[in-house]
Amino acid sequence: xxxxxFENVAFSYRxxxxxxxxxxxxSVEEGEFxxxxxxxxxxxxxLARLTNGLLHLTGGKITVFGTDVSxxxxxxxxxxxxxxxxxxxxxxxxxxxxxxxxxxxPENIGVAREEIARRVDWALDAVGMTEYKQRMVSSxxxxxxxxxxxxxxxxxxxxxxxLDESTAMLDPKGxxxxxxxxxxxxxxxxxxxxxITHFMEEALAADRAIVMNRGEIVxxxxxxxxxxxxxxxxxxxxxxxxxxxxxxxxxxxxxPVRYVLTPEELAKEIAACASK
Amino acid sequence: MLKDIAFGQYYxxxxxxxxxxxxMKLLSLVAFIVAIFLASNFYGxxxxxxxxxxxxxxxxxxxxxxxxxxxxxxxxxxFTAIIQLFFYKGETVLFSWWKIVVTKEALFYTLFxxxxxxxxxTVASLLTFTTTPVSxxxxxxxxLYPLKLIRFPVHELALIMSIALRFIPTLIEETExxxxxxxxxxxxFERGSLFSRAKAVIPVLIPLLISAFRRAEExxxxxxxxxxxxxxxxxxxxxxxxxWRDLVIxxxxxxxxxxxxxxxxxxxxxx
Numbered sequence: 001x002x003x004x005x006f007e008n009v010a011f012s013y014r015x016x017x018x019x020x021x022x023x024x025x026x027s028v029e030e031g032e033f034x035x036x037x038x039x040x041x042x043x044x045x046x047l048a049r050l051t052n053g054l055l056h057l058t059g060g061k062i063t064v065f066g067t068d069v070s071x072x073x074x075x076x077x078x079x080x081x082x083x084x085x086x087x088x089x090x091x092x093x094x095x096x097x098x099x100x101x102x103x104x105x106p107e108n109i110g111v112a113r114e115e116i117a118r119r120v121d122w123a124l125d126a127v128g129m130t131e132y133k134q135r136m137v138s139s140x141x142x143x144x145x146x147x148x149x150x151x152x153x154x155x156x157x158x159x160x161x162x163l164d165e166s167t168a169m170l171d172p173k174g175x176x177x178x179x180x181x182x183x184x185x186x187x188x189x190x191x192x193x194x195x196i197t198h199f200m201e202e203a204l205a206a207d208r209a210i211v212m213n214r215g216e217i218v219x220x221x222x223x224x225x226x227x228x229x230x231x232x233x234x235x236x237x238x239x240x241x242x243x244x245x246x247x248x249x250x251x252x253x254x255x256p257v258r259y260v261l262t263p264e265e266l267a268k269e270i271a272a273c274a275s276k
Numbered sequence: 277m278l279k280d281i282a283f284g285q286y287y288x289x290x291x292x293x294x295x296x297x298x299x300m301k302l303l304s305l306v307a308f309i310v311a312i313f314l315a316s317n318f319y320g321x322x323x324x325x326x327x328x329x330x331x332x333x334x335x336x337x338x339x340x341x342x343x344x345x346x347x348x349x350x351x352x353x354x355f356t357a358i359i360q361l362f363f364y365k366g367e368t369v370l371f372s373w374w375k376i377v378v379t380k381e382a383l384f385y386t387l388f389x390x391x392x393x394x395x396x397x398t399v400a401s402l403l404t405f406t407t408t409p410v411s412x413x414x415x416x417x418x419x420l421y422p423l424k425l426i427r428f429p430v431h432e433l434a435l436i437m438s439i440a441l442r443f444i445p446t447l448i449e450e451t452e453x454x455x456x457x458x459x460x461x462x463x464x465f466e467r468g469s470l471f472s473r474a475k476a477v478i479p480v481l482i483p484l485l486i487s488a489f490r491r492a493e494e495x496x497x498x499x500x501x502x503x504x505x506x507x508x509x510x511x512x513x514x515x516x517x518x519x520w521r522d523l524v525i526x527x528x529x530x531x532x533x534x535x536x537x538x539x540x541x542x543x544x545x546x547x
Contacts, residue, residue, distance in 0.1 A: 054497055076505060084501045091491045092498035096286060096442045100410040103513035105502040110509035117513070134288050138445035156503060 003065060003160050003192040004028040004051060004082075010059035011046055020046045021215045024060070030159070033186045033193040035203035035223065038212035039237040044196045047212075048164040051194070052082040065159070080109060083153035087165040089145035093137045098129065098148050101137060105156040116155075123151035126189070127181050143174025150181055160192040161185065167199065179205060200227075201241035211236060228259045285445070286408050291336035292521055293406040298415025300522040301403055307529045308399050311536045312392055316546050318384075319539035321391050327532045328399055337405045345401035346394055353393055360386040381545070388547050409441035414516055431507035443491070450487060454480050 004027060011021040021043045028034045038044040049055040050062060053075045062069040064078050086092050095101040099120050106116045124130045127147040132140065137148060146166055153161060163182060167175040183205050185191045195206060203209045203223045211219035211226060213236040219226055226233065230240050230248060240248065243266060250257050250270070257269040293301070308327070315321045332342060346353070364386070366379025404412070417434035424430050455465060458479055465476050 049497070052501055054500060076503060079501060079503045082501075084498075086494065086498055086501075088491075088494060090446050091494035094439060094442065094495070094499060094502075096409045096438075097288075100408060100513065104499075104504075107511050107513055108503040108505060108509075110511050113511060113513065113515060116511065120513070136286060136288065136445070137442075138449075152502065 001030050001065065002027045002063070003030045003032070004194065005063045006047075006060070007062070008060040009050065009057055009062060011043075011050060011055065011057050019058070019215055021050075024215075024217055026210055026217060026220070028160075028192060028194060030065075030192055031186075031190045032208065033183075033195070033206045035206035035209040036194065036196045036212060037198065037200065037203055037209055037226075037238060038196075039198060041214075042212040042236070043215040044198075044212045045164050046215075048084055048162045048194070048196055051160075051162060052079050052084060054084075080156060081158055082160045082162060083156055083158035084162045084164055085146070085149050085153055085166040087168050089142055089149050089169070092149050093145065093152070096136055096138070098124075098135050098137055098140075099133045101148060102152045102155050105152055109156065119155045119157070120151075123154040126154055126185065127151045141174065142170045143177040146170060146174065146178055147181060150178070154185075158191075160194065162194045162196065164196045165198070167197065167202065175199070175202075198238070200233075200238060200244070204241065211238065224259055285404065287337045287341060287405040289336050291406065292334040293331065293402070294335070295519075295521060296406075296525055297516055297518050297522045298407050298411045299419050299516065300518065300525050301407055302412075302415050302419060304525055304529050305400060305403050307533060309396065311529075311533050312395050312399075314533070314536045314540075315392075316540055317542065317544055318388065319542050319544070320536045321388060321395075323532060323535045323539065324395055325391070327528065328395055328402075330528065331399070331402055335402055335406050337402065342398050342401055342405065345397050349393065349397055353390060356393070357386050357390060360389055384545055385547055404441075409438045411514055411516065412441070413438040414512065414514060418516060431510075439495070443488075446491075447484065447488065451480060451484055454483050 006024050006026050009021055009024040010019055012019045024043075024047070036044045036047060046055065050057050051064065051069065053069050053072075057070060064082055067074050067078060069075075069078055093101050094104045102120045102123055103116050106119050111119065120133075121130070124133055127150050129144065129147050129151060132144065132148075137145060140148065149166070150161075161182075163178075167178050170178065179202055182193060182195065186193045186205075193206075195202060197203065203226075206223055209219075209221065209223045209226050210217055211233070218236060219229065219232065227240060227244050230244065233240065243263060244259060247257055247259050247266065247269075255270065255273050257266065257273055260266050260269055308324070311327070312321075312324050315324055332339065361378060361382050362376055364379070364382035366381030366385075368380035369377055370380050370383060371378040407415070413434040416437065417430050420428070420430045420433070455463075458476075459465070463476055463479065465473065467473075468476070
């Protein structure tokens with residue numbers, strides 16, 4: 001079943017403004033991991049806010065598991081299904097203590113007390129933060145705060161999780177922590193993931209990727225397929241991950257390797273080329 | 277410098293006071309303040325100090341941390357002390373030089389006043405040290421519940437309070453960052469006249485205010501995304517209930533107030 005479906009979606013912040021999104025159509029299957037890549041101002045964050053009705057679309061149609069997002073009456077149900085983790089960890093924590101913050105979502109939808117306690121423990125375990133249950137959120141590192149934010153969304157038991165540049169404000173270690181959690185959720189819990197990012201290497205974990213530029217979808221395919229078109233990517237101000245750059249240098253130097261994503265795969269490619 | 281603002285910081289340990297009902301703690305704080313103002317002699321203030329020492333022991337919060345909250349009113353303390361010391365009318369002159377006269381009564385009264393102020397601040401800080409903002413606001417919401425009958429937005433008020441407490445550390449951090457950025461560009465905050473120092477704060481306040489608005493907007497979105505829809509269907513994660521601990525606190529507080537009233541009769545200096 002289609003978890004999210006966009007049909008010719010158009011959006012502008014104000015009527016007189018240029019469209020932030022033009023004619024955007026794509027869909028995400030249940031259980032799929034899709035990355036949305038794009039430079040600043042490409043419209044990729046607008047996508048996230050439209051999906052759960054934080055913004056109202058100007059044209060087209062968005063459905064979440066078949067339910068129309070543009071109908072105000074459906075919003076509460078849709079927001080239960082679509083969890084969004086935002087960019088700034090400081091601006092999405094409501095309570096001072098980790099467990100209280102995670103409980104905020106389930107409290108809002110009227111979950112019974114014992115069940116909230118179970119969900120808090122489960123969500124903390126899923127992001128590996130169990131030992132921080134009673135801590136002050138302000139005493140945590142950026143990566144830990146963002147993991148708490150993910151747990152806060154998880155506690156609502158959503159079917160889709162959207163990460164709207166959730167790693168952009170973190171250091172490399174924090175980014176890895178978040179990506180590990182996201183991959184695990186997708187593989188083990190079968191959660192549908194929509195990862196919005198401008199870090200190319202994060203897209204490698206996805207099943208499919210979409211590239212956005214100036215409010216339009218300009219590329220679609222598997223991450224591998226997209227990285228192969230690296231020259232086109234550069235015109236959208238997106239730089240290849242380091243391993244991709246290495247592949248390109250090898251190609252230019254006369255070694256016909258395929259585009260691969262991990263150092264191990266690249267080593268195998270090089271070995272294969274050398275033995276020919 | 278700003279890190280010294282200890283108010284509103286929860287100290288996460290498990291203790292007798294931590295586990296007490298937030299409503300009882302809130303009411304006790306009010307009762308304690310009443311007791312401090314009822315006390316009219318050193319016996320009364322002594323009883324209050326005893327009560328505070330008991331509470332401190334039952335809280336397991338380090339003494340140093342509690343007294344750090346006094347730093348915030350240090351200026352007020354010194355100012356009050358000086359005024360009272362020189363202007364309180366007494367009879368037994370201890371020290372006099374030119375027009376300055378210090379009497380025994382003034383000395384004792386100043387001491388009394390300082391004890392009173394320090395007690396007020398430390399007792400209040402004990403509440404926030406031992407109570408998480410969420411349970412504090414849950415307690416407040418429960419105590420103010422009758423106001424709902426006159427359609428007073430009790431839940432919203434409690435939520436606003438808890439979010440305000442939650443953002444204190446974030447905004448302090450941000451203020452420090454902005455001040456450092458200004459210092460790096462040659463701004464002076466610690467030198468110059470009072471007027472020029474006050475003026476130097478304006479370029480800190482404006483970016484802070486703008487960022488606070490931006491944060492508020494993002495927080496609103498995040499709350500919407502997490503299905504916040506007011507208090508109608510909302511349930512509570514933490515249950516607040518009145519237990520044996522609260523009965524103990526109630527008895528101690530009743531004892532304290534009765535004691536303070538009784539020792540008023542004792543002979544000695546009265547303020």
